[in-house]
Amino acid sequence: MAFETGHDSASKMRFMELALEQARFALENLEVPVGCVIVEDGKVISSGSNRTSETRNATRHAEMEAIDTLLEEWQMIGLDQLEVAEIFSRCDLYVTCEPCIMCTTALSILGIREVFYGCANDKFGGCGSVLSLHDSNSEKLPRGALRGKGFKCTGGLLSEEAVALFRSFYEQGNPNAPKPHRPVRIAQEAE
Amino acid sequence: MARRMKWEIVHVPGEPERSLEVDTVDVFASNIEPKLANNIVRQLNQVVPLENLRHVKRVRRRTAEGKVELSVILCLSGEYEKDAEALPRGIHQLISAYNLCPYRAKVAKHAAISKEEWEEQCKLWPTSYHPSTNLDGIATLSEGELQLIFNYMDSAIQLTKMSYAGGKVQNAAVIVDPLRGQVIASAHDQTSYPCPLTFKTSARGGCVDECGVTIASQSDSNEFGNNQDNSVKKFALQKCNEYSGVSCLNPWGWTTQRASHQNSSGKSDNKFSWHPLRHAAIVAIENAAARDRELFPGLGSSESQSEPIDILPNPSDNCPSKRQKIQVFEELNMEKEFLHNSEPNELMRPYLCTGFDIYLVWEPCTLCAMALVHQRIRRIFFALPNPNAGALGSVYRLQGEKSLNHHYSVFRISIPEQNLHEIELNASNNSSNKAESKEEI
Ligand SMILES: [Zn+2]
Numbered sequence: 001m002a003f004e005t006g007h008d009s010a011s012k013m014r015f016m017e018l019a020l021e022q023a024r025f026a027l028e029n030l031e032v033p034v035g036c037v038i039v040e041d042g043k044v045i046s047s048g049s050n051r052t053s054e055t056r057n058a059t060r061h062a063e064m065e066a067i068d069t070l071l072e073e074w075q076m077i078g079l080d081q082l083e084v085a086e087i088f089s090r091c092d093l094y095v096t097c098e099p100c101i102m103c104t105t106a107l108s109i110l111g112i113r114e115v116f117y118g119c120a121n122d123k124f125g126g127c128g129s130v131l132s133l134h135d136s137n138s139e140k141l142p143r144g145a146l147r148g149k150g151f152k153c154t155g156g157l158l159s160e161e162a163v164a165l166f167r168s169f170y171e172q173g174n175p176n177a178p179k180p181h182r183p184v185r186i187a188q189e190a191e
Numbered sequence: 192m193a194r195r196m197k198w199e200i201v202h203v204p205g206e207p208e209r210s211l212e213v214d215t216v217d218v219f220a221s222n223i224e225p226k227l228a229n230n231i232v233r234q235l236n237q238v239v240p241l242e243n244l245r246h247v248k249r250v251r252r253r254t255a256e257g258k259v260e261l262s263v264i265l266c267l268s269g270e271y272e273k274d275a276e277a278l279p280r281g282i283h284q285l286i287s288a289y290n291l292c293p294y295r296a297k298v299a300k301h302a303a304i305s306k307e308e309w310e311e312q313c314k315l316w317p318t319s320y321h322p323s324t325n326l327d328g329i330a331t332l333s334e335g336e337l338q339l340i341f342n343y344m345d346s347a348i349q350l351t352k353m354s355y356a357g358g359k360v361q362n363a364a365v366i367v368d369p370l371r372g373q374v375i376a377s378a379h380d381q382t383s384y385p386c387p388l389t390f391k392t393s394a395r396g397g398c399v400d401e402c403g404v405t406i407a408s409q410s411d412s413n414e415f416g417n418n419q420d421n422s423v424k425k426f427a428l429q430k431c432n433e434y435s436g437v438s439c440l441n442p443w444g445w446t447t448q449r450a451s452h453q454n455s456s457g458k459s460d461n462k463f464s465w466h467p468l469r470h471a472a473i474v475a476i477e478n479a480a481a482r483d484r485e486l487f488p489g490l491g492s493s494e495s496q497s498e499p500i501d502i503l504p505n506p507s508d509n510c511p512s513k514r515q516k517i518q519v520f521e522e523l524n525m526e527k528e529f530l531h532n533s534e535p536n537e538l539m540r541p542y543l544c545t546g547f548d549i550y551l552v553w554e555p556c557t558l559c560a561m562a563l564v565h566q567r568i569r570r571i572f573f574a575l576p577n578p579n580a581g582a583l584g585s586v587y588r589l590q591g592e593k594s595l596n597h598h599y600s601v602f603r604i605s606i607p608e609q610n611l612h613e614i615e616l617n618a619s620n621n622s623s624n625k626a627e628s629k630e631e632i
C-alpha cells in the first residue's frame with residue numbers, strides 16, 4: 001500500500017513472526033498451530049496460542065488466550081471497563097490464521113483497532129471468509145439489529161508459513177497419528 | 192389477544208423463511224382423456240422425464256362443473272420457446288397420436304419448504320411436499336421427551352432468577368446430556384459482577400409501567416419473525432434497559448457497565464471480577480470442559496481429534512490430497528467415538544459436547560453460537576429471540592452456514608406467560624432493589 005513506509009511493513013512482518021512463533025509453540029504441544037500477539041504502541045503486550053486440546057475446551061483459540069491474559073492483568077491493577085476499552089481501541093492483533101466467527105465477534109466486542117492475519121479461514125472465518133463481522137457496514141442486517149464495532153482487517157501476511165505449520169501438524173500428525181491397531185485402513189486411505 | 196398458556200416448541204431452520212412468491216418455470220401441458228392417462232404418462236416419463244422437477248406432479252386433476260379434467264406436463268417449454276417444431280420427437284408423436292393441444296403453463300421451480308409455500312405452489316400446478324421438520328426431530332419427540340425439554344428450559348429460566356445479583360437479569364445456559372438425563376454444566380452471564388450474590392425478597396417493583404414491557408401482547412403465532420417479534424423486541428431491550436445486562440442482547444454494552452462496586456469481593460473462584468466475553472454459553476462450555484477434565488483426568492490431549500478441522504483453512508489447491516486426509520481424520524474420529532474404546536471409562540465420555548443439548552433463555556449472539564459449533568453441541572433450545580445480535584435466525588443463521596463442519600439443530604421454545612412473567616419479575620425486583628440501595632446510600 002502506498003502510504004505504508006518500509007519501516008511499517010517491516011515491523012508488521014516482525015509481529016507476524018512472533019505470532020508464528022506462538023503457533024510453533026502450539027505445534028510442539030500437539031495443539032492446532034495457531035498463534036497471535038497483541039500490540040500496543042509498537043510493543044507486544046500479550047501473546048497466545050491455541051490450547052483446545054489441553055483444556056478440552058474448543059473455544060480456547062489463540063486470540064482468547066491472549067485476550068484473557070490482558071484482562072486478568074488489567075483487572076489486577078484495578079483498571080475499570082472504560083479504561084480497558086480505551087486500551088483495546090489502541091491495540092492491534094497479529095494472528096497466523098483469520099479469526100473464526102467467534103473470535104471476530106470477540107474482537108469486535110472488545111473494540112480492537114486493527115487485525116492482521118496470515119492465511120484465510122475458509123470454513124470458519126469471521127473476517128470475510130464466511131461472515132464479515134469485522135465490517136460494520138457490509139452485512140445487510142435486518143431491522144433492529146445492532147451494528148457491531150468494525151475494525152480494519154488485512155490478510156495474507158506470511159500466510160505460507162502459517163499454512164506450512166498446519167501441514168506439518170497433519171503430516172507429523174501427532175495427535176492424529178493412526179492408531180497401530182488399525183493400520184490397514186489408514187494406509188489405504190492416506191494415499 | 193389470546194394469552195399463551197402452554198409450552199410449545201418450534202424448529203428454527205437453517206434456511207430463512209422464503210417469501211410465498213413462487214419461483215416458476217414454464218412448461219408445455221395438455222389436457223388428456225382420463226382413460227388414456229396411464230399410457231401417456233408412461234411414455235412421457237420415458238421420453239422426457241422431469242429430472243429437475245421431481246417435486247412437480249406430472250398430472251393435474253381438476254373438477255370443473257362436475258367433470259373431471261386431467262392435464263399432463265409434456266415438457267419444459269423454455270428451450271423450445273421460439274420453435275415449437277424443435278420439441279423432442281417423441282413429444283410430436285404423442286401430440287399427433289392422441290390429438291393433444293399443448294398450452295403453456297407455469298409450475299413451481301423449487302420444492303416447497305413450508306406448508307404455506309406448498310399451498311401457493313399448488314394454485315399453479317400441484318406439487319408434492321415433504322415437511323422437513325420431520326428430519327429435525329420435533330415430530331419424533333415423544334410427549335415424555337417434550338416434557339423433559341420444557342423442564343430443562345424452565346430450569347434455565349430459574350437460573351436467570353438465581354443469577355441477578357442485585358444487578359440486571361442475565362442470560363442463563365444449561366448443558367444437558369439427553370441420553371442420561373443429566374445436567375452437565377450450567378452458567379449465567381459473567382460479563383459483570385456488580386456485587387456478590389445475595390437474595391432479597393423485595394416486593395414487586397413497577398417495571399411494567401416503567402419500561403413498557405407488555406408481555407400480554409405476545410401473539411399466538413409461533414413463527415418468529417412476525418407479530419411476536421415486536422412485543423418480544425420490546426420485552427428484550429428497546430424500552431426496558433433492565434435487560435441490558437443480558438450479554439448476548441447487548442454484547443457491546445460492557446463498557447457502559449462500569450461497576451460502582453469495583454471491588455474484588457465479587458470474585459469467586461474465578462480470575463475475573465468482570466469479563467466482556469463471559470457470556471452464559473461460553474461459561475457453560477468452560478464448566479463442561481472443566482467437568483470433563485475432572486472426571487477423566489487421564490485422558491489427555493489426544494482426545495481432541497477433530498478439532499484441527501475447526502481451524503484449518505481449506506486446503507490449498509496445490510495440495511489435492513489434503514481434503515482426503517481431513518476426511519480420514521473425521522472418519523477416525525467417528526470410529527473412536529462409537530466403536531472402539533480401550534478404557535472402560537471412556538465409553539461414558541463424549542468428545543467435547545457431542546450429543547449434548549444446551550438450553551438458553553435468550554438466543555445466543557455470534558460469539559456464543561460459534562463457540563457452540565466448536566464444542567459440537569447437538570441441539571440448541573432457546574426461549575426468547577435476540578433481535579439485536581441473535582445468530583440463530585434473528586440476525587445471522589449459523590445453523591445454515593454450509594461451510595461450518597458441524598451443524599446443530601435449533602429450536603425455539605415458546606414459554607407460557609407466567610414463566611415469561613418470572614423473568615420480568617426478576618427485572619422489576621432488581622430495579623426496586625436498586626432503588627432501595629440508592630436510598631441506603
Ligand atoms: Zn477463533
Ligand SMILES: [Zn+2]
Nearest residue numbers: 439470556559
Ligand atoms: Zn453471546
